[in-house]
Amino acid sequence: MNVVVTGATSFLGRALVDRLLKEKHQVFAVVRPGSRNVESLGLKRPGLIRIERNLEDLHELVQVIHEPCQSFYHFGWDGSGSENRMKREVQQKNVEDSLKALEGARRLGCRRFLFSGSQAEYGIHKEAMTEGSECRPVSEYGRAKLDFLERARSMTESWRKTGISEMEYIHSRIFSIYGPGDHPWSLVESCLKAFGAGEYISLGECTQIWNFLYLDDCIRALILLMEQEKGSVSGVYNVAAPEGENRPLKDYIRTMYEVLGSHGSYSFGRRKPNAEGPANLIPDIKKLEKTTGWQPFVSFQEGIRKTYEAEG
Template identity: 35%
Template sequence: MRTLHRAIVTGATGAVGTALVRVLAERDIAVTVLCRPGSVRRENIPQHPRVRVCFADLTRLREAAVELDDSCDAFFHLAWTGTVGAARNDMFQQNKNVEYALEAVELAASLGCKIFVGAGSQAEYGRVEGKLCADTPVFPENGYGIAKLCAGQMTRIACAQKGIQHVWARILSVYGPYDNPNSMVMSGISALLRGECPRYTPGEQEWDYLYSEDAAQALLLMAEKGKSGMVYPLGSGQTQRLKNYIAAIRDAVNPALPVALGALPYPENQVMYLCADISSLTQDVGFRPRVSFEEGIQKTVDWAKGR
């Protein structure tokens, strides 16, 4: 088991990043967050005596070493640009993300990090049937998925060259406070809180959702106990039909509110089943999700009401 005293986190302003910073700090691990100068979401970073913020652009990560005079044990690289919409197929932008990930390895090496944990994506797999495992064949269908796959492979080799251990998490659907406002979960919560009727497909898809705090706990466990060179699919390991998730979201806001299931057609090439096989993750690091979807959604709704 690796003992962590100090950690670096990039991409700390979203659902997973904010939860990870909080989990690390509560474990008495000193956290340095690398945040883009001028980031409109920098206020999302948890305030804690064990957390400090260093402003560093992704394009100049190696230069951050000048300000980071302490050695570090773990580097969590979650930052990524172009994660939604047309930007996912902006090949030049996605290719830059691979460069940024390699720059993160260079910075991790200069700080003496023992372990590099990178945030991959289900998009690396493309369209597959059955549960997603580490050895499931990968056929990504967009620039985002291709770049995530490339970043995972290249950072693994770069880390080996630098003597750093490497773990790659292929993250499925995570929800929680500070999630993307356009996600299915957050857009539904926002619409219901405004008294609107959100519109959905028939909702027969079977998906795997994981609460952000559980995802953060998994990333910490990977840093402490993960096998170097491993790819770990990260989800709850269980599915429900999308319409059941939608009902839980509605019930957490107000059970009397309507939702419009079937108001939208399924998109072309809709993925109907998505689930992580977390058996290797459980076996290697002891991870088991602790927060049910209903509990996590209630926490997320309560957070959204307080915004």
């Protein structure tokens, strides 16, 4: 297939591009002009076509992609870091830019458009989060992701009713993903750096229930959603590890510590919570499992070893 991937140099974007190329698809990898990370995609890879475009210009991709495309993965999003997650103007611009990406996908004749949503759309919950759970986002980041869902769903439904386009909209609510190439300030990366060097790390309370999914398993789930042969897979899907991986964050910390040989040290209760505040991550992925048959291949222990070895 011909596949478009925006945000192609992001943590998820790079992994998706790699997987699609291995599966022999032609990939149009969209990056920002002058991106410092563009070399991470590699040079002269069979099937890879790099395109430089600003997020606000994604509706014009048809000017540089001169053949029909079947799939469009949209990962392009500014201000995902903690300091920008509460800035409304930053996050709302992402909504408008993403609507342009949706229009760009329509003009390219794409059959499906998959958006990288977030568990931040749910806000703070004490119970399991299903796709039907009430969304009460507490950050502008979460509100913007939810806002885009509503507007994209309305737009694609309007296109279908008026005969403009039959493109399906898939909204993947992605939970906590880890693996090689993650942001250096993420919890997993911070712990691996400290424990690998035998150093001390100060942590938050870490009493909340959490759920970690390895990068490769996440990418496989997204591709399965996009490539289902069913008549329609439009809708919202939680993308996370199964119920058995829902456990206190402290347990994950201890597992990382043990996998890396119990070097260094750590203490809990020393750091402030993130922009969304302390929250449980208890995803329900029955809908994803039923639709695609997906199950993860990589355990947390194995994923930590893979991540550490890849970056060591």
